[in-house]
Amino acid sequence: MGSGKVALITGASRGIGAEAAKLFAREGYAVCINYIANADAAENVRQAILEEGGTCITVQADVSQSSEVRRLFETVDRELGCLTVLVNNVGILQTQSRVEDISEERFLNVLQTNVMSCFLCSKEAIQRMSTRHGGSGGSIVNVSSGASKSGSPNEYVDYAASKGAMDSFTRGLALEVAQEGIRVNAVRPGLIYTDIHETGGEAERVERLKSIIPLRRGGQAIEVAEAIYWLASDKSSFVTGSFIDPSGGL
DSSP: OTTOOEEEETTOSSHHHHHHHHHHHHTTOEEEEEESSOHHHHHHHHHHHHHTTOEEEEEEOOTTSHHHHHHHHHHHHHHTOSOOEEEEOOOOOOSOOOGGGOOHHHHHHHHIIIIIHHHHHHHHHHHHHOGGGTOOOEEEEEEOOTHHHHOOTTTOHHHHHHHHHHHHHHHHHHHHHGGGTEEEEEEOOOSBOSTHHHHTTOTTHHHHHGGGSTTSSOBOHHHHHHHHHHHHSGGGTTOOSOEEOOSTTO
16 A cells, blocks of 8 residues: 555456556555455455565446445545546356347346446546546556457357447547546456356357457456556557457457
């Protein structure tokens, strides 16, 4: 807390979010790890940060629900101080499926989790960061996906659509708050080795598809985290409304 830099990372108990949390902590940020269900995994990330001398809290909250988002941000205010970075990392997908077999309930759930969480958390962040509201600025980084460009046919069109919405939201919000001290950018990871593929029913999906990647390998979560950190940091001070695609050339 002494550095005055505070980062909130949603969905940070595993994968890209966990690597981002550890990286921000190493760079001197006090970090809030948000999670929805896996308290043990979140605590493991927190302990790793504490062992390296960092400052970290964990907060359980369903960030697709406005009341829980408010509670999350109020906890960060109280325990860590003024928010300077928000990473909207939460994202879900369901079992691989063609559109004709996707239920209305599934589609709405994916949109609610992936898009509404980004919207609700960004609203709270703006109220704290914007110079219009007495804030001193900040940075928002959204974790989209290469699926927003590919469309993920025969697999996750609903997920791809949610990430396309995040891309549009990123661009529009960036222009809206550019004169208020807030930068908004996004990363669009490609085929990354995380356990999200297990949720889709194919744990070895990256191995199956890595031959189509120009770099001929899948990506690591830390490689995406590095891009997130760069966009959040002052090193990218003239960058807003932009996208980095850690995708190995796809």
